[in-house]
Amino acid sequence: MAFWFMENHTDNVVMSIKVKEQVYSEQSEYQRIDIFESEEFGRVLALDGIINLTEKDEFIYHEMITHVPMAVHPNPEHVLVVGAGDGGALRELGKYQSVQHIDLVEIDAALVAACRKYLPTTAIGYQDERVTVHNRDGLRFLRRLEDVYDLIIVDSTDPAGPGEILFTKEFYGSCYKALKQDGIMVNQHESPFYSYESAAMMRSYRRIRSAFPVLRVYQAHIPSYPSGHWLFGFASKKYDPLKDFDEKRWLAQGIQTRYYNTDLHRGTFCLPTYVRALLESE
Amino acid sequence: MKDQNRAPVYEALENMRNTKLVPFDVPGHKRGKGNPALTQFLGEKCMSVDVNSTKYLDSLGHPTGIIKEGEEIAAEAFGASHAFFMVGGTTSSIQGMILSSVRKGEKLILPRNVHQSIINALVLSGAIPVYVNPQSSQRLGIALGMSLDDVRDTIKANPDAKAVFVNNPTYYGICSNLRGIVELAHSHGMRVLVDEAHGAHFSFGKGLPLSAMQAGADMSSVSMHKSGGSLTQSSFLLMGEHVNADYVRQIVNLTQTTSASYLLLASLDISRRTLALSGQEIFEKVKGFSQYAREEINAIGDYYAYSDEIINGDSVFDFDATKLSVNTYGLGLAGIEVHDLLHDEYDIQIEFGDLGNFLAYISIGDKTKNLERLIGALAEIRRLYRRGPSAAIRYEYLAPQVALPPQEAFYSPRRSVPLDQSAGEICSEFLMTYPPGIPILAPGERITQDILDYIRSSREAGCVITGPADLEADRINILTGEA
Numbered sequence: 001m002a003f004w005f006m007e008n009h010t011d012n013v014v015m016s017i018k019v020k021e022q023v024y025s026e027q028s029e030y031q032r033i034d035i036f037e038s039e040e041f042g043r044v045l046a047l048d049g050i051i052n053l054t055e056k057d058e059f060i061y062h063e064m065i066t067h068v069p070m071a072v073h074p075n076p077e078h079v080l081v082v083g084a085g086d087g088g089a090l091r092e093l094g095k096y097q098s099v100q101h102i103d104l105v106e107i108d109a110a111l112v113a114a115c116r117k118y119l120p121t122t123a124i125g126y127q128d129e130r131v132t133v134h135n136r137d138g139l140r141f142l143r144r145l146e147d148v149y150d151l152i153i154v155d156s157t158d159p160a161g162p163g164e165i166l167f168t169k170e171f172y173g174s175c176y177k178a179l180k181q182d183g184i185m186v187n188q189h190e191s192p193f194y195s196y197e198s199a200a201m202m203r204s205y206r207r208i209r210s211a212f213p214v215l216r217v218y219q220a221h222i223p224s225y226p227s228g229h230w231l232f233g234f235a236s237k238k239y240d241p242l243k244d245f246d247e248k249r250w251l252a253q254g255i256q257t258r259y260y261n262t263d264l265h266r267g268t269f270c271l272p273t274y275v276r277a278l279l280e281s282e
Numbered sequence: 283m284k285d286q287n288r289a290p291v292y293e294a295l296e297n298m299r300n301t302k303l304v305p306f307d308v309p310g311h312k313r314g315k316g317n318p319a320l321t322q323f324l325g326e327k328c329m330s331v332d333v334n335s336t337k338y339l340d341s342l343g344h345p346t347g348i349i350k351e352g353e354e355i356a357a358e359a360f361g362a363s364h365a366f367f368m369v370g371g372t373t374s375s376i377q378g379m380i381l382s383s384v385r386k387g388e389k390l391i392l393p394r395n396v397h398q399s400i401i402n403a404l405v406l407s408g409a410i411p412v413y414v415n416p417q418s419s420q421r422l423g424i425a426l427g428m429s430l431d432d433v434r435d436t437i438k439a440n441p442d443a444k445a446v447f448v449n450n451p452t453y454y455g456i457c458s459n460l461r462g463i464v465e466l467a468h469s470h471g472m473r474v475l476v477d478e479a480h481g482a483h484f485s486f487g488k489g490l491p492l493s494a495m496q497a498g499a500d501m502s503s504v505s506m507h508k509s510g511g512s513l514t515q516s517s518f519l520l521m522g523e524h525v526n527a528d529y530v531r532q533i534v535n536l537t538q539t540t541s542a543s544y545l546l547l548a549s550l551d552i553s554r555r556t557l558a559l560s561g562q563e564i565f566e567k568v569k570g571f572s573q574y575a576r577e578e579i580n581a582i583g584d585y586y587a588y589s590d591e592i593i594n595g596d597s598v599f600d601f602d603a604t605k606l607s608v609n610t611y612g613l614g615l616a617g618i619e620v621h622d623l624l625h626d627e628y629d630i631q632i633e634f635g636d637l638g639n640f641l642a643y644i645s646i647g648d649k650t651k652n653l654e655r656l657i658g659a660l661a662e663i664r665r666l667y668r669r670g671p672s673a674a675i676r677y678e679y680l681a682p683q684v685a686l687p688p689q690e691a692f693y694s695p696r697r698s699v700p701l702d703q704s705a706g707e708i709c710s711e712f713l714m715t716y717p718p719g720i721p722i723l724a725p726g727e728r729i730t731q732d733i734l735d736y737i738r739s740s741r742e743a744g745c746v747i748t749g750p751a752d753l754e755a756d757r758i759n760i761l762t763g764e765a
Contacts, residue, residue: 137651139658144581165651169628170658177665 005036005044007051009226010194015051017041024118028110030162035118041224043119045086047111048161054224055121058088060259061188062122064220065232066092067260068268069151069184071250072239076150077101080178082138082166083188084155085111090125093153095255102131103149105142107162109135139171145178152179154187159200167200169207176211176237184236189217192275193227201231206282208235216241217279218268220259231275242269284355286558290348291367291551294339295331295544308334308541333544342367342542343535352551359558360485360504361495362520364527366534367550369542372479373399374534375503375519377406379475382525382533383501384409384444386689390475391436392447393458394682394721395425397477398714398749400447401688401724408689411724412440413682417597422588422609423638425720426597427451427458430466437470445473450481450494450502453634454641455605456598460497473525474499482510482518483604486561487569491600500525509568509604509645512553516546564646568604571653572644575606578657584612584664584671606642608660610635614669616743620660623667628659636715637743638672680736682721683728686761691726696759698752701737704729707760712749715740721749729760 003019017038024035034046042055053061066089070076077100081089085106093102106112112133116123125131134141138154152175156163165171166187175185189204191197209215212235222230234241247262271279305312314321314329321329333339340347349367357365368375376399384390386408392400393416404411414436416425433446446467451457460476467474476494478484482504484493494502504510504518519534521527557564576587586609590601610617621635633643642656685708686694696710706729713723715737722733741747747755 137654139654140578143578143658143661162651165655165658168655168658170655170662173662173665174658177662 005038005046007046007049010196013194013226015224015226017044024114026110026114028108030108031111031157033108033111033114035114043121044224045115045119047157050158050161051224052157053086053088053119053122055119057223058086058122060220060222061230062088062092063257063260064218064268065089065153065155065186065188067250067255067257068218068232068241068265069153069186069234070096071246071262071265072234072236072241072244073150073182073184074244074246074249076184078149078151079103080105080142080149080152082106082142082152082154083157083163084153086115086119086122087125088122089153089155090128090131091122092125094125094128094130096253099130102128103134103141104131105134105136105138107135107137137165139165139168139174142171142174142178145174147180148178150180150183152183152185154185156188158190158197159203167204167207169210172208172211172235179237182236182238184234184239185212187233187235189231189233191225191227191230192272192278193229197226198278202278202282204233205279208233209282212236214238214240216269217271217275219271219275220268234269242266284358286355286359286555288351288355289548289551289555290351290355291340291544292548292555294348295333295548298333298339299330305333307336328545331544331548334541339544341540342369342547343531343538343540349547352547352554356518356550356554357520359554360518360520361493362502363523363525364521364530366519366521366527366531367542367547368517368519368534368538369515369546370517370538371515372477372503372505372517373402374538375517376400376477377403377537378519378530378534379501379503380404380409380447381407381536382530383473383475387687389440389443390445390447391433391440391443391472393425393428393449395452396447396449396720397479398712398721400477401712401721404688405692405725406689408687409444410687411684412436412443413684415681419592419598421611422586422592423611424454424456424636425452426456427599428463429596430459430462431596433463434466437466437472441470443472445475445500447475447477448494448499450476450478450484450497451491451600451602451605453480454607454639455480455602456592457491457600457602459596459599460492460494460499462599464498468498473501476502478502479505480508480605481602482506482508483557483561483565483568484602486557487565487604488562489569490565490604491602495520495522498522501530506550506553508643510553510557511646513546513549516550518550518554565604568644568646568648571648571650572604572606575642575644575653575657579608579660582657582661582664584668585610585660586612604644606644607639608642609639611638612671613664613667614672615663615667618744619667620663622744623663624656624659628655628662630656630659632656637740637745680722680730680733682724683730684726685728686726688725691761695762697762698757698759701750701756701758702734704758704760705731705734710759710761711751713737713747713755713758714749715745715747723749723758729758
């Protein structure tokens with residue numbers, strides 16, 4: 001007997017993964033949470049039927065959303081991670097001595113609990129004692145904060161689910177307010193390829209640009225996501241991700257990575273022509 | 283005791299759908315099959331119950347079956363002697379109340395901050411309005427309720443008036459002393475007519491202001507489609523024990539369609555059932571939403587989301603805590619500016635903004651995350667757009683000078699003049715600033731320089747001027763003075 005997980009990447013395209021074993025399933029207050037074991041991708045976390053991460057390729061996503069801004073900011077001490085109940089971004093942040101405190105805001109406590117129990121490769125990030133977990137709405141958490149963080153990582157689901165609020169103008173504006181004078185915000189910026197994600201990408205781009213003076217988009221290849229071609233947004237009050245990138249300082253910290261490296265840092269901001277055209281059309 | 287679990291109109295429609303009756307009657311779309319594009323848009327289920335009045339489905343104009351039954355159950359739910367399903371909006375209920383209570387040349391006592399539909403109904407009936415100055419709050423810049431003393435004085439000065447009209451509550455959630463007004467009016471042989479467009483929930487929630495029927499009023503118009511959850515344009519007309527419902531039915535039938543929509547009727551039936559069965563918990567939740575939003579909005583600073591602390595025992599006799607009304611003076615922005623910013627910059631649509639306030643409509647359909655968006659956007663608007671406390675235009679009550687009954691003025695010979703040259707003339711049409719849609723001028727009223735100044739400042743703040751035949755409202759029709 002064969003079980004296949006299926007996710008519609010569009011109305012006409014399906015991605016399917018053979019399931020070895022269903023590990024966990026729950027309808028939380030906010031979303032349907034499924035974790036299953038697969039031959040090809042290891043453990044897979046799906047939220048409302050959409051793959052959030054797989055053990056095989058999550059390192060690409062988590063390294064890229066973390067190390068790119070960390071290699072630009074000269075002294076990131078206070079970091080906020082919004083979303084990301086899996087703990088992967090925490091694991092990457094944990095590699096830095098300079099970080100003094102990390103707030104993780106994930107609205108769904110059930111997701112945090114499930115990840116801690118069934119996704120040890122990412123949930124190891126929770127063991128860092130610099131981390132404080134807040135199970136609250138991201139916008140609500142940020143609303144009253146001003147001049148607090150050096151870096152905010154917005155590790156959201158796509159805008160169809162509970163992550164919707166993390167794509168709004170009011171959220172980006174609140175991030176701006178909560179950042180220090182030289183703060184950086186990085187977000188999961190959707191994909192340029194299929195129309196659903198590219199529309200979300202354009203909206204996000206437009207809204208972040210209205211809140212931040214600097215916005216640059218970079219890319220990575222994430223096989224389990226629709227089209228595999230994924231983007232991130234680098235928004236900041238001051239630093240340019242290339243001009244203020246300090247390769248030596250980053251290398252001196254001796255941080256181990258599997259995807260990110262300093263050559264890639266420079267290349268990752270070079271976008272295909274059609275993606276550039278999309279962003280320029282905004 | 284009627285069984286509030288029943289919903290006779292809805293049940294009959296379900297039953298009709300299941301029997302697969304073959305239709306050789308109107309509507310011509312025949313359960314949607316004759317209009318595929320519309321059916322595609324609205325859905326087959328919806329089209330299959332868009333049917334006509336028949337012997338089995340009863341008739342709204344002359345109800346003897348399921349509609350009568352549905353109306354009786356609704357009457358009991360609202361604590362009324364009679365209830366009519368209405369399909370022409372609460373405007374039609376208002377007309378029903380006024381046309382059946384005050385005839386041509388008779389007086390109606392009413393606060394000025396009534397909805398336009400009330401004065402329109404006076405044009406239809408020929409009755410004479412006697413306005414009570416609603417008290418106003420300088421701090422909030424809004425009209426409040428009527429003070430009991432003002433109502434008493436007006437009744438004394440107009441002992442021949444037939445009825446007193448009351449908002450319960452105003453758009454902003456403010457209630458007058460309804461029970462006190464009812465006692466006063468009844469002791470002078472006057473009816474009490476109540477606009478409960480914004481109070482459908484009063485009869486069902488706990489700890490909410492008194493409903494018209496609970497207060498002993500004679501008639502009430504209830505916008506079920508606002509807080510009650512039914513379809514837009516559906517409404518209830520409620521009557522107390524001293525009202526001849528058969529006569530009211532005749533009046534209503536003068537202007538009511540003979541092809542009442544069963545979608546609207548079923549929505550009234552189902553929504554009444556829902557409120558009767560679970561209204562308490564529903565409105566407890568809505569109150570909780572509003573209360574949470576108020577606390578968070580007040581914590582942002584500069585905004586003032588008010589609640590029952592404004593109760594003063596008279597012109598604010600009670601406050602509807604499900605309403606989320608917010609004053610913006612501290613921010614230096616007009617409410618209408620906040621309304622526009624929310625829409626244009628944050629994709630959030632609120633109910634309305636006036637010069638100093640806005641109202642976000644909170645209901646059972648809300649979700650916490652949407653409230654968070656609203657609150658977050660308000661915090662951002664303060665950060666990005668605040669101008670500091672405004673020396674803003676405060677609300678002014680401009681006492682109307684009624685020179686002629688609205689009907690007479692409306693139908694008299696008229697001519698058009700530039701608005702800014704109209705001071706001293708008698709107006710023959712309506713003029714209001716929208717929002718909040720309360721008349722500044724009504725047919726038969728004298729135009730004054732103060733009124734013209736107020737219109738100009740409202741327009742500058744972004745309000746739209748509506749009412750005059752000239753859509754730009756640069757000109758206004760006045761009476762020629764010829765018979």
